[in-house]
Structure formats: structure tokens, C-alpha cells
Amino acid sequence: METVRVELGRRAYPIHIGAGALDAEPLYRSHLRGGRVAVVSNTVVAPIYSARVKAALGRAGAQVATEVLVEDGESAKSWATLERVFDGLLAARIGRDGLIVALGGGVVGDLAGFAAAVYQRGIDFLQVPTTLLAQVDSSVGGKTAVNHARGKNMIGAFHQPVAVVADVGTLATLPDRELRAGIAEVIKHGFALDAELVSWLESHLERLLARDTEALSHVVRRSCELKAQVVAADERESGPRALLNFGHTFGHAIEAGAGYGAWLHGEAVAAGMVMAAELSVRAGMLAADDAARLKRLVQRAGLPVQGPPLAWERYLELMAGDKKASAGRIRYVVLQGIGQAILRHDLEERDVRAAIAAASAKPQTAASR
Amino acid sequence: METVRVELGRRAYPIHIGAGALDAEPLYRSHLRGGRVAVVSNTVVAPIYSARVKAALGRAGAQVATEVLVEDGESAKSWATLERVFDGLLAARIGRDGLIVALGGGVVGDLAGFAAAVYQRGIDFLQVPTTLLAQVDSSVGGKTAVNHARGKNMIGAFHQPVAVVADVGTLATLPDRELRAGIAEVIKHGFALDAELVSWLESHLERLLARDTEALSHVVRRSCELKAQVVAADERESGPRALLNFGHTFGHAIEAGAGYGAWLHGEAVAAGMVMAAELSVRAGMLAADDAARLKRLVQRAGLPVQGPPLAWERYLELMAGDKKASAGRIRYVVLQGIGQAILRHDLEERDVRAAIAAASAKPQTAASR
Numbered sequence: 137m138e139t140v141r142v143e144l145g146r147r148a149y150p151i152h153i154g155a156g157a158l159d160a161e162p163l164y165r166s167h168l169r170g171g172r173v174a175v176v177s178n179t180v181v182a183p184i185y186s187a188r189v190k191a192a193l194g195r196a197g198a199q200v201a202t203e204v205l206v207e208d209g210e211s212a213k214s215w216a217t218l219e220r221v222f223d224g225l226l227a228a229r230i231g232r233d234g235l236i237v238a239l240g241g242g243v244v245g246d247l248a249g250f251a252a253a254v255y256q257r258g259i260d261f262l263q264v265p266t267t268l269l270a271q272v273d274s275s276v277g278g279k280t281a282v283n284h285a286r287g288k289n290m291i292g293a294f295h296q297p298v299a300v301v302a303d304v305g306t307l308a309t310l311p312d313r314e315l316r317a318g319i320a321e322v323i324k325h326g327f328a329l330d331a332e333l334v335s336w337l338e339s340h341l342e343r344l345l346a347r348d349t350e351a352l353s354h355v356v357r358r359s360c361e362l363k364a365q366v367v368a369a370d371e372r373e374s375g376p377r378a379l380l381n382f383g384h385t386f387g388h389a390i391e392a393g394a395g396y397g398a399w400l401h402g403e404a405v406a407a408g409m410v411m412a413a414e415l416s417v418r419a420g421m422l423a424a425d426d427a428a429r430l431k432r433l434v435q436r437a438g439l440p441v442q443g444p445p446l447a448w449e450r451y452l453e454l455m456a457g458d459k460k461a462s463a464g465r466i467r468y469v470v471l472q473g474i475g476q477a478i479l480r481h482d483l484e485e486r487d488v489r490a491a492i493a494a495a496s497a498k499p500q501t502a503a504s505r
Numbered sequence: 506m507e508t509v510r511v512e513l514g515r516r517a518y519p520i521h522i523g524a525g526a527l528d529a530e531p532l533y534r535s536h537l538r539g540g541r542v543a544v545v546s547n548t549v550v551a552p553i554y555s556a557r558v559k560a561a562l563g564r565a566g567a568q569v570a571t572e573v574l575v576e577d578g579e580s581a582k583s584w585a586t587l588e589r590v591f592d593g594l595l596a597a598r599i600g601r602d603g604l605i606v607a608l609g610g611g612v613v614g615d616l617a618g619f620a621a622a623v624y625q626r627g628i629d630f631l632q633v634p635t636t637l638l639a640q641v642d643s644s645v646g647g648k649t650a651v652n653h654a655r656g657k658n659m660i661g662a663f664h665q666p667v668a669v670v671a672d673v674g675t676l677a678t679l680p681d682r683e684l685r686a687g688i689a690e691v692i693k694h695g696f697a698l699d700a701e702l703v704s705w706l707e708s709h710l711e712r713l714l715a716r717d718t719e720a721l722s723h724v725v726r727r728s729c730e731l732k733a734q735v736v737a738a739d740e741r742e743s744g745p746r747a748l749l750n751f752g753h754t755f756g757h758a759i760e761a762g763a764g765y766g767a768w769l770h771g772e773a774v775a776a777g778m779v780m781a782a783e784l785s786v787r788a789g790m791l792a793a794d795d796a797a798r799l800k801r802l803v804q805r806a807g808l809p810v811q812g813p814p815l816a817w818e819r820y821l822e823l824m825a826g827d828k829k830a831s832a833g834r835i836r837y838v839v840l841q842g843i844g845q846a847i848l849r850h851d852l853e854e855r856d857v858r859a860a861i862a863a864a865s866a867k868p869q870t871a872a873s874r
Contacts (some may be wrong), residue, residue: 222659226653250623253662254622254623256660257658258662258663291624292624292626
């Protein structure tokens, strides 16, 4: 078992990483304040892991008063599901000294975390992430939210968990496509922040894809360390935390342009990173060889290296969230080298267009449709 | 114009108090961050004051992109109304650099403040309170919330405004009953924290009831100073802030027991304070003469000195929010003297019963019904 600490002063918390972590009652015990506990999970994860988590909580002395199950998938990050979570918490009389345990992937973490942020003006929550994406990314940093018809994560809060229990053993049951989507964020941490992690991935990718416990523990730990450093320096995302968005500006456009749900978030980020690297090369900041290393690693991980066939104007619109978008108004996270992301808002529209063209399937013309 | 500062470090903010304050564009100017502005108000207040507020915002250089109006009264603090506010903010493309101006009483402040707390994970809001209750109490301290069928203020956040513009001129249009309900909270500040304010009220109550601008400014300023000190010492209500709940434990039971909406919050607090003073006398902590001074002042303000006719067991249930309540489990804010509130959780059920009996209308027996 390894532990990474996220240093946030009074809101500092540990991330415990290892196979079998979710059964280890000492990891829960110190976070119980005597109040009642609610487990929030989904209908796919709960049947596999919830009994073990509840048993460990019980051994730790917790009174698990309720279990609220939401549907699987992004649709659960809704206003209606959130209301159902509150109904469950109130019916179980969870008090201000209560605890919400979020058991599942990023959706459950975002939803349950936001519920904890505003239930009775804020109660504790503890994350037990069960996807690689959640273990390496969404469970670190305290971002919680639900979606709105007009946009993802529109309603939310910054609310840090009291602890994260990242059991890499749970990744054994993760669908292959979701494992690869999680690897996209690990690749992102490497290329944005840590050249050594990139080299490690280049030589250990097969072990990771084979779900070797040690390899999984390594990337979860290193990703959490990297993200924890950035978050500690910039909790509310006013500065350096934006670097974690490498691949995400293009990625969000890909997700939205393809229709939410068609691409997994990690898949969109993968192709988005390839675009951002192309842009970095065109802006004269990155060697073409380094962009090629990114593309090759993404490809080896079985992730897409091309965005969907949309006109570049549509990409810009989606990136700016605005019909009147111009490339110049958008901030891009680009690379000055491997592991050296920076934020730029003075890039040429010409370069952005070329990067999109280089890393997306060719849009059909009106004539060919 | 006077200004009280709420000292909360990075979240410190000014409360500007005076007649005509809402027209003073300099009070808004320094809080504009360049983004779009939304005014949230209700259907009663907006027709009277919204044009003036929007004009002042315009003179300050703000781009008021939308005005969201909610229904008047406590029913607006609902999940459904909150969703409507988000729809309005998103339709008007209010961004992270945007500002919500809450124009109205406590309901509008609580609702719009909570919307600001979670919209895009938190944007700025500025309060323009138009009731005495909101000016002396709810606009100080950053508590925001909406109600749930199972309880008031169940979903909320601590979110400090960037500024409060308390125009006592707006109190000219306040219904008499609401003015008196606001005075209840001023009386509370005096008896809980400041003997001098009590003496001042005893000699100036008629001027206050006649809505004399100077008298109103005095009680708003002094109340804000007192509350600001307590909040600065204890933003998240873990300790001394609980003293501001003098009269509120009984008061909440009165509000709920009478059926929400039958009593105004301030009216319930008034009778609740009389009960809490009776309890203080019975617990041997307060002179009977001091309790009598409270009762007399409440009466002179035209506020109720008796709770509704409920059995004492029902009061206990409502106070504890629990069917299995015992008096011993409830924490009471009681008085050791005028201006000297303390928190106690070791009081005798016998004394609580006697205090309820002394300060509530007699419940009907089964036979007499």
C-alpha cells in the first residue's frame, strides 16, 4: 500500500493506493466522525464491490445507514439524480457529522462529491474510485459537478474528499475500452508534466494493458503525485492547474461534436492531445519527433489519434462554447517539450486550423454528402 | 453612508449602509470583473427597485445581461426555482467572471447566493437586501440555501458576497409586519451580544417603528457589526456563531409546528427568545427582571410573546428534528445576562417543559377538542 498526500492545508487528504485497499478498515476508521454513513454507487459497480466496502466500513465502526444507487453512465450526473441522492440522504437522516462514501467511477465521484458539498451546507465524503480514469484523475482535486442541458459540469463546487481509497484490484473488472480511456489521462500527465513518466509508459505499456497490479499502482501513484502538486499550488484553477487541461480544449470539442456518449472522455482527450501537439509543432514550439512520440503512444494504447470529421469552424465554435468564436480568443495548453506544457492565448488561427486538419478525419463536403 | 467590514481574509467584504445606497454606482464599480451581470429578484421587489439598481449598475459600467424573477415568499427557495435560475444564467451566458446581484429579502438572497455558490463551481454575488431582516441578519455571514420537503435550508453552501448594499430607504415600502419581524432579529443581537443595543432599543423603539432613517441605519449598522464579529471568528459555525441562534431553537419549532408560512421567521424567533429567556431563568442563570425586559420589548415591537398551542413533547420533537427526541440531547442558547448568551447542552428537561408552558398558548386537551 502506498499513500500520496494532497497538501491543501486544512483540507489536506491522503490517497491510499494498492490492491485490496478497499477492504482495509483502517483507511476508513480515522475519517469517521461518529455520524451516519451513506454509500453512493451505481447499478453496475455496487453488485461487485459494495458488500466489501460496507463490510470494511462496519469493521471500522461505521453505521452505514443507506445505500443510494444511481444509473450507470454520464446521464446520472443530472439535476434529477442529484435530487434523488438528497432524498436518500434525508430519508436516512444523515447529519452534518455524516459521511458520504462514493463508490464508482468519475460520474459517481462527481455526483456524490457535489451532493456532499451542498448537503446541509457541506458534509464529508470519501472516494473509492473503481475506474482507472477516476483513480488517476477525477478523484484528485476536489472538482465536483452535475451537467446541465446547456453544458457539462455547469453546476458544481470545489469540495475535497477526506480521503481516497484507490484499489487497483477493482480495475480487473473494468471494460477494456474504459481501461484505455484511463490510460489517456496517464499519457496526459506524462506529456504535460513529466518526461520520465512518458519514458516509463513507452517501455511498460503492455504490462499496463495486461492490468499488471504493480504497473497499475505505479501509474496511479505517479499521476496522483503530479496532479496533487498542481492542485496544491492552485486549488481553484486560476493558474497552473489549467495545464492539466492538455488535450482537453480540443477533447471537449470532440466529445460535444461527436455527440455526448459516442466517445469516452479519455478517447476524446487522446485525439485532443494529438491535435494540441500538432498545434505546438506548427507554432514552432515542439519538435515534430516529440509530437510523433505522443501519437505513437496513443496508438499503441489503442486510443484514437484523429478527431471526428467536422469542419474546423465547428471545432472552434465548440471549443469557445460560442457561435462567434475566433481562434484567437481561445486559450490553448501546448507543449514546449515533453513534460513541459504551457498556456498560450496568442496562437494563430492558421496554425489551429492546420492542427485540426492534420488530426481529424476529413469532413465530407456538401457535394459528397 | 457608513461601511461595516466583514473580516474574512481573502473573502472579506464591505456592507454599505445608508438611504439611497442602491443608486450609488461606486458601490458596484469595484466589484465588476468584466463579465456579464444577472439580477435575481422577485415579482414584488423588482417592479419597485430593479430599474434603479440596473441603472446604477449601468453607470458603473456593468453589462446587465438578464434579470431572473422568482415568486415572492419562502416557496421560491425550492429546487425547481433554483433550476429556473440556472436556466436563466446559462441562457444569458453568464460566465465565470460574471456577477449575480441579489435584489430582495432573505429568500432572494439565500436562493441567488446559493445559485452563485455552485454556478460553474462558484461565481461572485452582490447582495442588495430590501427587508430589515435581510439587512440586519441574512445578508451577513454567507449562509445560502434552498429548502427540501424534509426541512428548511437542507441544501446550501457557505458563500460570501463580494459586497452588501443595504439601502435603508427601501424599508419605506416594507409591510409593517415584516418590519417588526426584522426588529426581532435586532432584539436578538442585543440580548445575545450587546446590552447597550438593548438599552438603545428600549429608548428608540418608536422611532424605529416610525421608520426613521437614522434609527434604521443605527440598528442595521450595529447588527452588522455584531454579526460580522461573530462570523469572522467562526465562519463555518463550529463554535461562537451558534450564539446567533438565540431564540432560534424554539423559533424553528414554532415555525414548523404552526405550519411554514403561518408565522414569519422573525415572529417565531421573537416568541422563541421569550421561551429561551424563561429557560435561562429556570436554569438559574438569568434574573427574572432581565427576562421581563426582553418580553416587554418584544411586546412593544408588536411581536408575539407566546408560541402556538402545542404539547411540549411536540416542541421537543420539532426542535430535535427527531421523533425520539429527549430534551437532554438538544443544545440551547441561553442567557447569563443581557448581552451574554452561551451555549448549553446539559439543561434539565423539567426546566425546558416549564419554559415552553410559560411562553406558549395552552394546548387543547383531547377532551376539549
